[in-house]
Amino acid sequence: MKTALVQLSSSDDPDENLGKIQGFVAEAASAGAGFVLTPEVSNCLSTSRRHQNDVLKVESEDATLAALRAQAAELNIWLLIGSLGLKTQDADGRFANRSILIAPDGEIQARYDKVHMFDVQVTPEETYRESDGYRPGDRAVVADTPFGKIGLSICYDIRFPYLYRALAQAGARILTVPAAFSYVTxxxxxHSLLRARAIENGCYVLAPAQTGVHQSGNGKPRKTYGHSLVVSPWGEVLLDAGTETGVFVFDMDDSAVDEARRKVPSLTHTRQFEGP
Incomplete structure (x- = not known):
């Protein structure tokens, strides 16, 4: 299966970002990719909750989602929108950080709301409180596709291996980790976290990422790490996109999952035990 990761440097303007995403998706399809993935918060990367409240929409009214559903149908491809920032009906006004898998007919195949919120102090000057603006999801999701079951996740989820073990034991052969990873972390x-999740579960790990400095007229600039990765089920880094935006295409061989799991069948060796 020819697959493409899109590496973006999204701004806080959804309309501007949509044009860039559509150009990269078209480029990926022209290169023969039947499955295309974009990073976390593809539609709007902003540190200002006020600005997000002004520009984000509920899912049914989101222009980015509508346009990319139409494009996926036009190009006859599977498209993972790594995530969109979306308004919800929550009483406290918090948003959803939602990954959306679109089938080649343009229909939504699966939705996943990020479970683990990035509430950290990386340095004295770099602090994040994702849960202030986004409410966490509470459900793991595995999606069926003709090229294998996909376990969905987003960014900070990668630090919680029990989620990926649950996805793999539910049948996932591919793990998606769209991200806007802090440059420092x-x-x-x-690389270590993504390789570990691939090795532990004998899965492909596909991680499209945001990159560069994200300037904003409505909040502090933010710097993300880039390095969109593809990791094989044996833990090899098959693709590292570096720090430039663009489209990065590779061939995904499903038999590699079976081979890795034959060599080390750890998914079948899970045991129950009493806690310490």
Whole structure:
């Protein structure tokens, strides 16, 4: 299966971002990709909750989603929108960070709301409180496709291996990790975490990422790590996109999942035990 990761440097303007995404998706399809993936918060990367409230929409009214559903149908491709920031009906006004898998007919095949919120202090100057603006999801999701079951996740989820074990044991052969990873934590942990999740579960890990400095007229600039990765079920880095935006195409061989799991069948060796 020819697959493409789209590496973006999204701004806080959804209309501007949509044009760039559509151009990259068309480029990926022209290169023969039947499955295309974009990063986390493809539609709007902003540090301003006020600005997000002004520009984000509920799912049914989101122009990015509508346009990309139409494009997926036109190009006859599977498209994972890594995530969109979307308004919800929550009483506290928090948004959803939602990954959406679109089938080649333009219909939504699966939705996943990010479970683990990035509430951290990376350095004295770099603090994140994702849960202030986004409410966490509460459901793991595995989606059926003709090229294998996909376990959906988003960014900070990668630090919680029990989620990926649950996805793999539910049949996932591909794990998607769209991200807008902090530059500091990315340099320290990104490659190691993604390789570990692939090795532990004998799965492909596909991780399209945001990259560069995201300037904003409505909040502090933010820097993300880039390095969109494809990791094989044996833990090999098959593709590293570096730090430039663009389309990165590779061939995904489903038999590699079976081979890795034959060599080390750890998914069948899980045991129950009493806690310490």
């Amino acid at each position: 990315g340099a320290a942990h990104w």
